[in-house]
Amino acid sequence: MSDAAAVPVGRADSQVEPQTDYDERLLLAQRTDAEINEAVLKPMLRTGKGFWALVAVLSGIIVWGLYAWSYLIQWGLGTTGKNRPVYWTLFITTFVFWIGISHAGTMISAVLRLLKADWRRPITRGAEAMTAFALMVAGLYPLIHLGRVWKAYWMIPYPNNRFMWPNFQSPLMWDLVAITTYLVSSTLYLYLALIPDLAMARDHTRGWRHRLYRVFALGWRGTEAEWHKLMRALAIFSVAIIPIFLSVHSIVSWDFAVTIQPRWHSTIFAPYFVMGAVYSGLSALAAILIIVRRGMRLQEFLRSEHFDALGKLIMVAGMGWTYFWFAGFIVEWYGNEPVVRALISQEVSGRLAPLFYLQMSANLIPIVLLALRKVRTTPAFLLATVLLVNVGMYTERLLIVIGSLQRNDIPFNWGTYRPTWVEISIVAMTFAGFALLYTLFSRIVPYVPVWEIKEGRLRYTMRRIGRLLVPTAADID
Amino acid sequence: MVRDVNTLIETKGDLPRWAMVVDLDRCTGCQACVVACHAENNVPVAGETSAAYGRWLHWIIVQRYWEGQYPNVKARFNPVMCQQCTEAPCEPVCPVFATYHNPEGLNAQIYNRCIGTRFCGNACPYKARTFNWFTPEFPEPLTEQLNPDVTVRTRGIMEKCTFCVQRIRRVEMATAAEGRRPTDGEIQPACVQTCPPSALVFGDLHDPDSRVSQLARSRRSFRLLAELGTDPAVVYLKGGETNV
């Protein structure tokens, strides 16, 4: 049944009934719809000790982070490591990182839907959830890094008796609007595609879950008219959300690029950041899928074909990132402007050299590794590779935000930076917050989009071409 | 050379364009201007460790560079304050308009509007802006010395040199009450007033006879980072080898 010489994959975990061949195609599996429903609902309903332990640990980190944040508000931003000229440090770095992570979801659910790539089917919901939660977490940072967060509402345009209005020429305002738009869009997209599965869950559960799904399924019955309208709305969403996703990270990049800070004032920033976001986001998605697949025993639905395709896409994104990085670097290096030279030398041979070489190796080695099928289809290898990508991309943001601010036009104003426990605690809090949201999501909502898989199964048959038996996808919409 | 105020900024009627001239050939690096600014504008003291980490709060700072090797070492002094750029890169980036261009050409900082994003601090190429990292403390009896004309800022607010706008306003109001315009030299920011060798001169660039205008036309004049196009209102003079 496989379309290539199957690489035997060792599975050390205990088998879930029935036997699922990891290398077989999901959309051709011999399972009834009822069995698929059951297979999706079971891990959702089961919450073992491991789950509660995880929730407890994450909640602990979040509580500690909230304490650090209240400490920050109480005592001021001096409790962080920021100084002059490094006014933006870990908070903005992690902000950019999370926005980057959020781009993977749209890539998978919208772009691949339009391209009719069927391997997206079991992962769209997990990807969209990642987008929504990454944006929620990222949206905290513009508040956290404010000097006077209690006045943050002044960024909202409301008529007031002081005749004060926010400045729409400021990239921070563009950030506010764009991130809100993207968050609203991805949440609505996630929800809309979820409705038929909530109806399925409503029909198969009892108790508080049944009541919860009843409310959010909005009375869905699955009539032809309902499907027709839903499919049309999803098509419009898929098209509309792509410009949004391209614009959000471009706008975030313009936070840096519109200043005349050397190395920031670069026109390549917008596509460079978008490409970096796709690269790091898809890598984070792969990591999350591998972990969830293991933790929720979704081996039936997340098979080697999915990770194979995802790995190839990550590799292509990585090559794109490398191209944009190089396009920016060669122009800076060649121009030989004194401040830019100082910035490059601090990275290549100065105090920041360890971080720089970490960034380059952690971003480039995975591209090579992902060319190997063995890496792509072995969960453990793939997890290590994509985590390396995330480390590299986080370091890249560190160097762009913090590294560049350390040098500027007047050498008297050169500076340095050291993080403090407040910053690290708050960053850890957001990572834990994301993980907690995701964990709870996986237990409250069917993680795998069941109706999309069933729809995909409608399309797939086996066809004979000469001596070959090939899986064939029908070109129905 | 200094060019006229950019026509994008509407100067109503014949409003003055305030500017400062810093004569580097006269500056001795005594830092009296720094102290005077602290006193006049309620600028807190950051302390030695904070200052070493780059968190000093001086609105005007005397940048000191060492040139050469012993025994031919020379110290160069460069007093730098907010350059009050005509095309300030810090102004468009503030999301709440806490900094804007007022009709007299000053880059105004509205303390109680600032929410502390520090975007302006990143955008300023002179890094002339400082930030209140902590709530400033004025140990007794320094509280007796606070200037009632200037707000005392709390933590989370960006601040910078304003050309002592409170002094400008005070003189303008007083002379308006007398029915005349301020004469050249009547308005003096704290640093200008204090400078012992009179290295700092302040005045109206729109008045061609003011001392500032005459000095700005000198062949010794240059401006900091002029190639960036920020069109600053602070003109530096440097010509001879008097600064040894």
Add this chain to the structure above:
Amino acid sequence: MSDTIRLIALLSDATQTAGAIDELHALGVADSKIVVMSGVPYPERALGRHTEWLTLPWIVVAGAIGGFVFGLFLAVISPHLYRLDIGGHPPAAFAPAAVIVFVFTMMATIVSTFLGVLWEMDFPRFGRAPYHNLVTDGNLAVLIEIPADLQAKSRAIIEAHHGRHIGEPEWISL
């Protein structure tokens, strides 16, 4: 005047369903009286029924235009109402205004798509409705509203196409 009754039946295949529906059409049952419920979206016209025109695209366009106008107001007009000068830039310029206008247009497009589709589907619609719990287990439920005298013939058609669980629909509260 004969009573109208409702019948529901479960079929397991698109071809069977389409065949049954064709024969029901031949029997004189109007298309608007037939409802097919499934757990999977079938392509349009796969079940032999006409598709309705949607007002959704118009709602989306209207929303997008509304967002565009609002963004234009915020970015271009409001800086002149609350006038503050910025060094080196006019109060409203093309590039920053374009960003704001674009984002608000897209926001309005998305929100109007979502609200539009809910409005067009008449959601949320709680309360009792004829439904069958096994729909999501891979069955197609055909619900027909017919005059009582056609009941026997309809049953026969459905049974001929391997329909199961034929009977009065259960009014399940959704």
